[in-house]
Amino acid sequence: MEFKSINQLKSLIDENKISVKEIAQTYIKKIKEKKDLNIFIYFDEDKINNQVTEIEKLPNHKKLKGIPIAVKDLFCTKNMPTTAASKILENFNPTYESFVTQKLINEGSLFVGKTNLDEFAMGSATNTSYFGNTINPLSNKDNPLAPGGSSGGSAAAVAADLCLGSTGTDTGGSIRQPASFCGVVGIKPTYGLCSRWGIAAFASSLDQAGIFSKNVTDASILLEEIAGYDERDSTSSNVSIPNYSKQLNSKLNGKTIGIPKEYTVDGISDEINAVWDDAIKSLEKKGAKIKHISLPHTKYALPTYYIIAPAEASSNLARYDGVKYGFRADEAKSLDEMYEITRSEGFGKEVKRRILIGTYVLSAGYYDAYYLKAQKVRKLIANDFIETFKECDLILTPTAPSAAFPLNEKQDDPIKMYLNDVFTVPASLAGIPGISIPYGKDKNGLPLGIQLLGKHFNEQEIFNASFALEKDYE
Amino acid sequence: MKLDTNTINKIAKLARISLSEKEANDLLKDMNSILDWVEQLNEVNTDSVEPLANISSSTLPQRKDEAKDINSSDEILKNSPDKLEGYFAVPKVVE
Numbered sequence: 001m002e003f004k005s006i007n008q009l010k011s012l013i014d015e016n017k018i019s020v021k022e023i024a025q026t027y028i029k030k031i032k033e034k035k036d037l038n039i040f041i042y043f044d045e046d047k048i049n050n051q052v053t054e055i056e057k058l059p060n061h062k063k064l065k066g067i068p069i070a071v072k073d074l075f076c077t078k079n080m081p082t083t084a085a086s087k088i089l090e091n092f093n094p095t096y097e098s099f100v101t102q103k104l105i106n107e108g109s110l111f112v113g114k115t116n117l118d119e120f121a122m123g124s125a126t127n128t129s130y131f132g133n134t135i136n137p138l139s140n141k142d143n144p145l146a147p148g149g150s151s152g153g154s155a156a157a158v159a160a161d162l163c164l165g166s167t168g169t170d171t172g173g174s175i176r177q178p179a180s181f182c183g184v185v186g187i188k189p190t191y192g193l194c195s196r197w198g199i200a201a202f203a204s205s206l207d208q209a210g211i212f213s214k215n216v217t218d219a220s221i222l223l224e225e226i227a228g229y230d231e232r233d234s235t236s237s238n239v240s241i242p243n244y245s246k247q248l249n250s251k252l253n254g255k256t257i258g259i260p261k262e263y264t265v266d267g268i269s270d271e272i273n274a275v276w277d278d279a280i281k282s283l284e285k286k287g288a289k290i291k292h293i294s295l296p297h298t299k300y301a302l303p304t305y306y307i308i309a310p311a312e313a314s315s316n317l318a319r320y321d322g323v324k325y326g327f328r329a330d331e332a333k334s335l336d337e338m339y340e341i342t343r344s345e346g347f348g349k350e351v352k353r354r355i356l357i358g359t360y361v362l363s364a365g366y367y368d369a370y371y372l373k374a375q376k377v378r379k380l381i382a383n384d385f386i387e388t389f390k391e392c393d394l395i396l397t398p399t400a401p402s403a404a405f406p407l408n409e410k411q412d413d414p415i416k417m418y419l420n421d422v423f424t425v426p427a428s429l430a431g432i433p434g435i436s437i438p439y440g441k442d443k444n445g446l447p448l449g450i451q452l453l454g455k456h457f458n459e460q461e462i463f464n465a466s467f468a469l470e471k472d473y474e
Numbered sequence: 475m476k477l478d479t480n481t482i483n484k485i486a487k488l489a490r491i492s493l494s495e496k497e498a499n500d501l502l503k504d505m506n507s508i509l510d511w512v513e514q515l516n517e518v519n520t521d522s523v524e525p526l527a528n529i530s531s532s533t534l535p536q537r538k539d540e541a542k543d544i545n546s547s548d549e550i551l552k553n554s555p556d557k558l559e560g561y562f563a564v565p566k567v568v569e
Binding site (some may be wrong): 050054092093096131189192206232237238297305306307318321322323324326327328333334337338340341344347356359363373376377379412413415429430431440 | 477481482484486488489490491492493497501504505507508509511512514515516517518520522523525526527528529530533534535536537544548549550552553554555557562564565567
């Protein structure tokens with residue numbers, strides 16, 4: 001049995017044509033059948049069945065009653081362990097529920113499990129997880145592909161039809177790039193729209209929660225539930241949340257779409273540029289005005305990001321010391337030795353690399369040259385967008401520089417890996433919202449994504465244009 | 475080459491991460507290439523630019539400064555690898 005959308009499944013529930021128990025059984029079966037893809041870090045049938053009893057007691061007006069949702073294992077959940085895909089958080093059972101997952105629970109969601117990710121969300125292929133790679137469900141048997149990352153498990157869960165929606169987090173592209181690789185919709189809202197409370201922190205000035213779904217309408221339904229002000233996150237914005245799904249409107253008359261020349265990058269395949277072109281033509285046909293624009297500091301976004309994100313990570317990850325929770329190495333003789341061995345054995349290679357880069361760029365004598373410099377360039381990158389949005393409503397770009405790549409492709413060169421984020425990082429640095437929707441395929445039949453970026457807190461505009469473009473492939 | 479093995483080990487000490495010789499050598503190579511790559515930011519003139527630390531465009535409200543009892547210490551201690559009489563226990567610090 002396949003359910004196509006949240007609205008479809010919700011109608012079946014409302015009309016008593018299906019019970020929450022039947023939904024749970026359907027998805028438990030699906031998840032077991034796809035076990036080989038290693039999409040979930042945590043999956044427990046009993047935990048799903050226990051929720052069924054509670055959800056069935058809820059009134060039908062609960063908007064997500066019985067809707068199966070997968071949760072990225074970076075969100076703290078009270079009823080399921082939380083690992084951040086790291087050995088250092090093995091056996092960690094949070095004593096509280098994250099803001100985002102609590103909102104989903106309040107509306108009656110059925111959590112099917114916790115999805116795999118790159119360790120502490122640091123990566124672009126879900127291949128730095130302590131719990132092994134996730135395989136992209138669109139792969140064929142002879143050539144396993146990466147699902148993208150860091151939220152690869154959440155994107156794969158939607159693509160493999162193991163849930164109707166999932167939560168992700170996006171620091172430099174960790175929702176949009178895997179959405180593109182797995183052929184699903186992924187939205188990273190404005191920084192501050194969703195509370196970060198209860199999400200294991202990576203880079204606090206960039207981290208933002210978001211949604212994966214099968215279509216734009218479902219993304220709009222889920223985002224309006226997880227958005228909102230929370231006094232426990234000091235960067236949470238107190239803005240009113242529109243009813244995105246009710247206001248979806250595919251009319252683009254009078255809208256101006258910016259096409260930034262800096263996103264035409266060497267080494268990007270013709271297929272990706274062709275898909276970009278198709279989307280431009282389609283938007284024009286639907287009544288939008290196309291404007292060629294320039295975001296002059298685009299090429300500095302990646303190096304800026306790879307100073308700021310590791311710096312913040314080195315500070316955030318100082319809390320993992322083997323004292324309060326998680327893994328502790330037991331062979332240490334002194335306190336300092338306990339910290340050092342615990343962190344050495346508890347963190348993986350990529351996480352250690354970023355902690356050390358961060359420690360270096362923040363250390364005495366280097367702070368001004370690296371960290372402060374990066375914060376200044378970040379200001380220029382953010383200003384580029386502010387200036388551009390004076391003359392256009394949205395910006396359209398490709399999401400990722402390639403389709404899903406083979407799982408075993410050599411990832412020796414960290415800079416080459418970081419280039420995966422070339423189109424997604426600038427928006428993260430500017431804190432603006434962005435969506436990736438599937439739009440066309442490459443010659444191997446793999447999905448390609450396009451990205452729409454909007455002004456701060458203008459998610460509605462992004463949903464509307466995506467809703468219009470989505471119809472091209474219905 | 476910006477970093478040498480001594481600097482790597484010094485940073486690792488600051489970050490409380492012990493490194494094997496092989497790890498230190500691998501990291502030396504990776505970190506030097508990353509630091510060379512980020513050098514390109516020096517092309518950008520930032521003389522009169524204010525550093526951006528918070529990108530929130532809306533005003534951020536402050537909550538009332540009130541104590542709230544959310545977690546019990548018992549619940550928190552449950553996650554600790556070692557505990558003793560209501561405290562986190564660690565290897566002996568004072569002889």
